[in-house]
Amino acid sequence: MCLGIPGQIVEIKDADEGVAMVNVSGVKREVNLGCVLPEDGNLDALMGRWTLVHVGFAMSLIDEEEARKTLEILAELGELQEELDAMQNTEVD
Amino acid sequence: MCLGIPGQIVEIKDADEGVAMVNVSGVKREVNLGCVLPEDGNLDALMGRWTLVHVGFAMSLIDEEEARKTLEILAELGELQEELDAMQNTEVD
Amino acid sequence: MKFVDEFRDPDMAKVILERIHTLVDEIPQAQDRPLQIMEVCGGHTHSIFRYGLEELLPDKIELVHGPGCPVCVLPMGRVDDCVAIAEHPDVIFTTFGDAMRVPGSKKSLQQAKAEGCDIRMVYSPMDALLLARKHPDKKVVFFGLGFETTMPSTALTLKQAEKEGINNFYLFCNHITIIPTIKAILDSPDMYIDGFLGPGHVSMVIGQAPYEFISAQYQRPLIISGFEPLDVLQSLLMVLEQLKAGEARIENQYKRIVPDGGNMQALKAVSDVFELREFFEWRGLGSIDHSGVRIRDAYAQYDAERAFALPNLKIADPKSCQCGEVLKGVIKPWQCKVFGKQCTPETPMGALMVSTEGACSAYYSYGKIDARNIA
């Protein structure tokens, strides 16, 4: 459920109403920022940020560090698996 | 102005509302009888009568006797003209 | 078709025409200049062209095509008012087909319809009332148009609306009355009319009496005339006979339809609902006193003029347009500077070019080839 897609905030269209444009793979669409307003109210801080877009609302700001970490874990898994494979091959040989 | 066409009343559709059907050369159309209501209110007296229809209203009941008279006058004119012609021809001959 | 075909008999027409040709030579005033006989009513104009009667008449008779087409005399400002009403999104604007192509100062109703207005053609005001019943969420406005012939139907429709308590029905009243206009023509210094064919269907409502001043005050004959070719020819003959005898009476050729006293039920409905306006604007003729009616206060709730804010502007006719002179019989249609050039049925400048009853349209569409070639 709940189709969501990452998009980058490329323009603050209406700071009063909390409306921005996001870019999803070259496609722009207006989104409402009501769920991701910065505490200081300065929307400019959102420029360039990636957000999870759902039904025309920015629902979450993407944590790029966490994204990197997730991929790192997977990469490590890959290395581990390679080692395991290597070991297995060694044993069999 | 004021296109009008003779039609024959062939059905009283709604005596209360004074609505009848007229037939114009095989074409039927509803007409309002509001301008030709009989004094005694008995619409059945209108059945079979010819009326001058204008914008969906029976505007006048046709006086068949007068129609006949008009044609008679014309017919007499024809006879008269024939006599005149005959006289003229006689003169010329 | 009974009461129609008998009055379209070509053999009989020949007889009358022969008689007309004979008679006109016996009328002294016709020998110096052609007799000017005005058919007041557009219906007669239509018949004359439809059946090609004009070219069958002696040269000593010139027909003058009068102002009796309610569409042709509709001023531009009124069309603009119609469009303004029709442009309300909650309005269904209903009209007779005749009015669709009449030019306003910016657009016709046909153009307004093409641009999205809900404009519908009806055959009867009762059909418009039916639409009001069917669409209680809409305001249904009927464009009431026409002379005394049509007033009773509109009046009875308002009465019906009142009886049923329908309160989304409105009348935009543009009914006009023919008598003041005939008087205005008779008073016009630049024209001379020898006799009139009187409007048969107006007369079936108003009867014979209202014309009496024409014979009494102006000494002109007027024949209340039917619309079939024999009716028209016979009426012309009757005019000639009076002229020959030096008489000026009101006669009724159309007795089968027109009772001498008119139609009391119709007149009652009209006077219940309508009252005379001080004046009304006619295209080409300007303002004429007491020549239109409006809705009485008792029926105010149905009055579109009160329910809608209307531009209600007096729009001058285009300068080059000579409709007024044609309507008064001062010039023939093909003598108008723009006839057949800027003004054609496809691109009418004046209303006389719109309705098939308009003298200019009739000349253009049905006219003798020679007349057209002159233009």
Place this chain on the structure above:
Amino acid sequence: MKFVDEFRDPDMAKVILERIHTLVDEIPQAQDRPLQIMEVCGGHTHSIFRYGLEELLPDKIELVHGPGCPVCVLPMGRVDDCVAIAEHPDVIFTTFGDAMRVPGSKKSLQQAKAEGCDIRMVYSPMDALLLARKHPDKKVVFFGLGFETTMPSTALTLKQAEKEGINNFYLFCNHITIIPTIKAILDSPDMYIDGFLGPGHVSMVIGQAPYEFISAQYQRPLIISGFEPLDVLQSLLMVLEQLKAGEARIENQYKRIVPDGGNMQALKAVSDVFELREFFEWRGLGSIDHSGVRIRDAYAQYDAERAFALPNLKIADPKSCQCGEVLKGVIKPWQCKVFGKQCTPETPMGALMVSTEGACSAYYSYGKIDARNIA
């Protein structure tokens, strides 16, 4: 596409799959009978079929497709209510495209549209509000549908309507909440689930805490999971790791999107506008306590349930329809008696056949060929 393509890397998928294959052999309980892992969310179901993941998993893992598609669990009576609202001539009914084909007891919204209702698809509730601004003479009703993910957008839209004083906008609220339903599944006697993939986008709103009872009371692991294929595979691996270690924790695989605490701004908007219903009816699952929300009195003027008279009938699912059992994971879609016969995506009997997130539709459209041939 950033944050998308990285998580669709086939090479990496192979690595995780290898690891899954290895690990499952090391889990004792998987050796007697296949592990039952439920992806709660239709988004996961969709990914699993879209990328053909199921056939790549070891036989010792059986995926159970849960109730997490808000369209699939929409009861017929609610669709009938939608149609009843949409049939008002002054209503513009707006909906996400997903709901168009869901069968009601008589017709779907798509059929109602074909029959003349003004039903429009929108991408966002804000687009529906825009329609209300554009059509002040119409009542614009938005069909609010979805779990916690979607509630904040609807809530903020109502707040915006209030701020602007728009009073021709209405919400037909059918938002539901996933936690009571997971609890109902765990309490169901006819099923056993070894672990869960938790709904990532719901969690980005509600955070991690609401799932704690699953580990605490029911001793089952739940991994909050993203929707890309690597997300799903990694989450499965995380479930297996817990099962192998005999643990039962709530973990968050989808940290790039889901903050542990959820989204406070979103939750605030939701709690301002909505309150829990005593119960809500789910297709196939029956009534579940506290599983839906309604509009608070403070926003009563926007509530379509109060503004329109609704049939509000409880319509029983068709007898032969086994959606409930599929939703609970008791049977596989192709084990339903009508699967692929009376019930196909073209002629869906149950909602699970309508949405591409519905388990039956997914099996039918994307399914392994063999699974389809069985049916």
Place this chain on the structure above:
Amino acid sequence: MTKPQRRTLKASTITMAHGAGGKAMRDLIEDVFVGTFDNENLNKLEDQARFELAELQAQGQKLAFTTDSYVVDPVEFCGGDIGTLAVNGTVNDLAVSGAIPKYLSCGMILEEGLEVSLLRRIVASMRQAADEAGVTIVTGDTKVVPKGKGDKIFINTTGIGVIAEGVNISAENCKPGDKVIVNGFVGDHGAAILNARGDLALDVELATDCQPLHGLMQAMLEVCPELHAVRDASRGGVATVLNEFAESSEVSIRLFENKIPVRDEVRGVCEILGLDALYFANEGKLVVVVPAEKTDAVLEVMKAHPAGQGSAIIGEVLEGYAGRVLVQTGFGGERILDMLVGEQLPRIC
């Protein structure tokens, strides 16, 4: 390879899905269109029909190619429906060139919400009309437009026919002295549609005259292969065709008003609404201009043909006044019969 079994359409109402290219559309096409028109070319469900050119050439020298879209409201009326019209109308546009009509295409634009039962009736009418006219509907296309963006059903048919050697019928060929013939009552179709539309609340028993005319044409060509001009008097009526002839041939044409066959009921409609039957559409009437010396022979075969029993000489071609059509009234007067200006609107004055 023959198709296994055709899909069936279960829906009772057309929805957008029936035009979306997927299964619903296939159901519609296979069940309703292929199922009804049912011929080798169409059944293949290819994007185009294919014929041997040699077979066509064996039947004549030229190919005739014509198109018409049909948007009549209402779609069903006394004596026919939009389907009958769509077949006969295009058959007739081929026929009047002297062609033998062979193949039709069928492009449907359906409005969301159309009842499938109505569509089936219309498609069945098309098949029946095609059979009667000896043509095959060999290729097609179906679109669905949203409710309120169409009007139940619009049909385009485009036709191919073959013209025999030596036939050269053209609006340009009218010669002074030629006679003008019409094959029966004029205005029936236009009046029947006005009546069926219902918004003028008229009630009259009047059927469309819709019929294929190629049989009549071929009969005429047998006695007079050198027919000068022929056109079916559809939209715009007899008046329009004659104006086109007069203009293209740079001649004038005189009609004899009392020779023009008009049904009493059609006259009634015209008198009530202030309309002229000469502008009314016909769907089974043609206007023929024949060399004077062949008039009797042509009229004879026309009267002997079922589609021409009411044939009558209604006018003649004159020199001069190029482009004008005149009507001689019963009184000896004359008036111009111009092309229609605007549309014919019912009027009260």
Place this chain on the structure above:
Amino acid sequence: MTKPQRRTLKASTITMAHGAGGKAMRDLIEDVFVGTFDNENLNKLEDQARFELAELQAQGQKLAFTTDSYVVDPVEFCGGDIGTLAVNGTVNDLAVSGAIPKYLSCGMILEEGLEVSLLRRIVASMRQAADEAGVTIVTGDTKVVPKGKGDKIFINTTGIGVIAEGVNISAENCKPGDKVIVNGFVGDHGAAILNARGDLALDVELATDCQPLHGLMQAMLEVCPELHAVRDASRGGVATVLNEFAESSEVSIRLFENKIPVRDEVRGVCEILGLDALYFANEGKLVVVVPAEKTDAVLEVMKAHPAGQGSAIIGEVLEGYAGRVLVQTGFGGERILDMLVGEQLPRIC
């Protein structure tokens, strides 16, 4: 005989009069249609175009005949308009049979209120597209429907082309082992229209791929006259064409998902709205099934042709599972790519 001077259309808006058969309609037809398409057949204003069959036969053995109606909303969009589509769409339906497109008919259904300037632009596009495709628009028809009973403009074009001897392309001809080729990015047109329609408030620079394909087809036929199956992937997209092939040929087809060329922006639209580009309409893309041994040769000429630069092998024909289309995902998994059920609707779940 040459016509004196053509009439001119002064109106700025289409009214019912422009479809009524009279002068207003003649103004429209002579000024806008004849004035723009301007060719011997059309200029005659006859009810049908006529060609010498001998001339056609000199160019090939078979006649191809196809029809399509175009109802796209909006009528103008990035990279083209309904006129471009109406010409290229029908040209392509001829082209994919191997035919050389020759003549088109043009049936217009205009909605009352249409701006004449818009109509002129569209008709000019048609002329331009026709010139580019080497076809002539030789016969036409124009109808006007009341405001709210149409949608600005619907166009039907029906086409005639000539197929050379020995060419036999058919959806029935796919053989196990054949390769499936597409001539470039898929889904551009569908995405561009979604974008242009504006109701989903997307904003993306994306043009229709509308282009004529007969040149590409002829180039392919030169190196491989025995092409098995070709169809343009218009409504219903590549997925639909492949399903039609699989069904007609009683084979299955396997696509390699990561070989299918899809533009980033089109992916973006799909991801946002939950749609699948394989079902998006294309207006300049064809799907070709070639015998395996000719794959390289065909691919080479395709890539060398302006209309095929992005060509790629995207799949293969298999035995068994008759009628099924499978997609092999990047993960080695497989899923069924069925025909579209209903319409593709934007979704949130």
